[in-house]
Amino acid sequence: MNTLSAFSPLPPSQTSLAREPLTLQVSLDDPEQSATSRDYPIVIGSGLLSQPSSFQELPKAHTALIVTNTVVGPLYVRALQEALTPHYARVLVLTLEDGEGAKAWATLNVVFDTLLEHGCDRQTVLFALGGGVVGDITGFAAACFMRGVPFVQIPTTLLAQVDSSVGGKTAINHPLGKNMVGAFYQPRRVICDLDVLGTLPGRELSAGLAEVIKYGPIADMAFFAWLEHSLDALMDKDPVALAQAVARSCEIKAWVVGQDEREGGMRAILNFGHTFGHAIESALGFGVWLHGEAVGCGMVMAAELSHRLGHVDRAFCDRLQALIARAGLPVKAPDLGAEVYLEHMRLDKKSQAGEIRFVVIRQPGVAQVSSAPDALVRQVIEHCVHLP
Ligand SMILES: NC(=O)c1ccc[n+]([C@@H]2O[C@H](COP(=O)([O-])OP(=O)(O)OC[C@H]3O[C@@H](n4cnc5c(N)ncnc54)[C@H](O)[C@@H]3O)[C@@H](O)[C@H]2O)c1
Ligand SMILES: [Zn+2]
Numbered sequence: 001m002n003t004l005s006a007f008s009p010l011p012p013s014q015t016s017l018a019r020e021p022l023t024l025q026v027s028l029d030d031p032e033q034s035a036t037s038r039d040y041p042i043v044i045g046s047g048l049l050s051q052p053s054s055f056q057e058l059p060k061a062h063t064a065l066i067v068t069n070t071v072v073g074p075l076y077v078r079a080l081q082e083a084l085t086p087h088y089a090r091v092l093v094l095t096l097e098d099g100e101g102a103k104a105w106a107t108l109n110v111v112f113d114t115l116l117e118h119g120c121d122r123q124t125v126l127f128a129l130g131g132g133v134v135g136d137i138t139g140f141a142a143a144c145f146m147r148g149v150p151f152v153q154i155p156t157t158l159l160a161q162v163d164s165s166v167g168g169k170t171a172i173n174h175p176l177g178k179n180m181v182g183a184f185y186q187p188r189r190v191i192c193d194l195d196v197l198g199t200l201p202g203r204e205l206s207a208g209l210a211e212v213i214k215y216g217p218i219a220d221m222a223f224f225a226w227l228e229h230s231l232d233a234l235m236d237k238d239p240v241a242l243a244q245a246v247a248r249s250c251e252i253k254a255w256v257v258g259q260d261e262r263e264g265g266m267r268a269i270l271n272f273g274h275t276f277g278h279a280i281e282s283a284l285g286f287g288v289w290l291h292g293e294a295v296g297c298g299m300v301m302a303a304e305l306s307h308r309l310g311h312v313d314r315a316f317c318d319r320l321q322a323l324i325a326r327a328g329l330p331v332k333a334p335d336l337g338a339e340v341y342l343e344h345m346r347l348d349k350k351s352q353a354g355e356i357r358f359v360v361i362r363q364p365g366v367a368q369v370s371s372a373p374d375a376l377v378r379q380v381i382e383h384c385v386h387l388p
Contacts, residue, residue, distance in 0.1 A: 004255040007222040010244050017194065017239060021045025022247050026166065026254040028186065028261055038186050042166060042250045044243055048193040049154060050079040052086045058188055059150045061123040064088040067111060067138040068129040071098045072156050075199055080129055080154065088125070092118055096134065100287065103137050103172045105181075111141040122146045125188075131157035131204075132164035136182070139170030143185035153190040157200060158208025158242075159292055161192040162215075162249035167257040167267075178286070184262055192250075194242050206328035207292025209234065210273070212245050213323055214299060215252040217316075218269045218359070218367040223248050224323075231326050268350060269367040272359040273299030276333070279344035283336045296329030300387070304380045305372055306361040316364050321387075333384035341381050342374060 022044045048054045064084050068077050073095045084091045094114045096102045115124065126149060128138035135153050142151035153165035171182025197205070212234075216224025226244070227234075233241035253270065260266040277298030280289060289297075303317045325331050342356070350357040350369065356377070360370045 004219065004252065007220055007226065007248060009226055010240060010247075017045045017243050021048060022243060024247065024250055024254060026186075027258050028168075040186060040188055040190070042190040042192065042254070044161075044192040044194065044246050044250070046193070046195050046239055048191050049076060049196065050083050052083045054191050055084055055087050055152075058087070058152065059123065059125060061088060061125050061150075063090045063092060063118065063120050063124045064127060065092045065094060065111075065115060065118075065120065065124060066127045066129050067094050067096065067134055067141070069096045069098045069102065069134055072130045072134070076129060076156065076196060080127065084127070090118075096137070098133075100133055100173070102133055103179075105172060107137055108141055108144075108172055111137070112145060115141075115145055120145075120149075122149060124149050126151040127154060128152070128165075128187075129154045129156065130160070131155065132160045135160050135165050136169075136171050136179075139168075139185055139187065140172055140182050143170055143183040148185070150188045151185075153187045155190065155192060156196045157204055158197060158246075159204070159211055160208075161197075161246050162208060163211040163253065163270075165190045165192075166250050166253045168261065190250075192246050194239050194246070197237055197242060202328065203290065204292075205235070205237070206296075207290040209245075209327040210292035210296040210299070210324070210329055212249050213320075213327060214270070214272050214295065215249050217299070217303070217320060217361050217364060218272045219252045219256070219365060220248070221365040223252075224364075228319075228323055231323065235326075235328070265369075268357075268369050269359055271350065272361070272367055273297075273302050275345055275348050275350065275356065275358050276301040276341070278348055279341045280334060280336070282344050282347075283340050284334060289330070289334075293330055296324045296327065297331060297333055297384075300324060300331045301333055301380055301384045302358060303361060304383055305358055305377065308376055308380060309360060309370070309372060312361050312364060316361070332387040333381065335385040338378040338381045342377065345377075 024042045028038045126142045128135045155161045155165040168186040171179040174180040230241045273295045277294035280294040306312045345356045362368045
């Protein structure tokens, strides 16, 4: 997927997502093993989780292991188990604790214990049923077990459907840092069942919308305009609007990742709003603001920085801020003091030799990584903590 096609909205009459799911293909170059394709489909539709046909033509195996958590498992694991039963002689379920704390060595070992105690082998297929936490840990377990077994992502949060399940980053946290231990490892398929978003709390939906909105300023202002038009429908979980938002977000992410799988350059634009956002998350203490909330506010700050660097006009900043606010996300930056922001941002993974690197909007729809003078960044923080 080396060119990004123009945005074309689904016709409003597309009400048959249950019968005709959308399929996108993620294309990845493999310089080492060109004979082995690591391309995989992202399937988006209604009711996919409970249909055996969603799981046809995956690698053959005796055993499947579903990894889920205590919130998502009770809602959806039985339907998934039944849909997998025609394909695998044995379908095991492992239910982890809910929350970011599960992305830890101890949990990873529980996954390995389960696999080994049940005599699983190199063919065993792992299914991640949950949000980004379950996806990240299951993907990393799949990358490591027997040096790599196939895995399938079944993301159940909007954030996971539009972001974390696509792109092949897997990780656990270390006490000294988030996502510090992990691997690039691609799933064999991503199944985005829009129906599961029905049980997602509103705050989590808004957090996912932050990552959806992000794709507009960095890559596609036609999509951004469509989001402005469709935000109410998205907040109401309208299935056609959700399908469109998930599909276009995945298309843009797959296009970026297809060019730069291992974040040598271009992939960094996906971190728009994340430099300021991570500073908010870590300074307030992880979990006080959801990641998407911090990214929403961080995008307002990064847009302001882009404006002060002379790239975009104030009207663009106002437009972005208005959409972020409509999505139920905070736009006013927490008043942590500029030095606290700067200190946390210097620890960001994009920093080079202590110089903070920001994703800025060069022009609406085009992003680039850039440094900025500390004095200017202080002005941006000052401006954003005083927003109404
Ligand atoms: N790998 C990547 O590229 C990447 C990208 C972005 C984020 N992430 C990671 O993703 C994680 C965040 O993901 P998240 O926002 O999905 O959080 P999460 O997995 O913690 O899910 C949020 C909450 O919603 C619950 N939930 C999930 N699906 C539900 C449903 N359908 N109905 C009701 N409740 C449901 C979860 O149990 C949890 O309580 C972080 O660990 C982050 O580091 C990874
Ligand atoms: Zn993010």
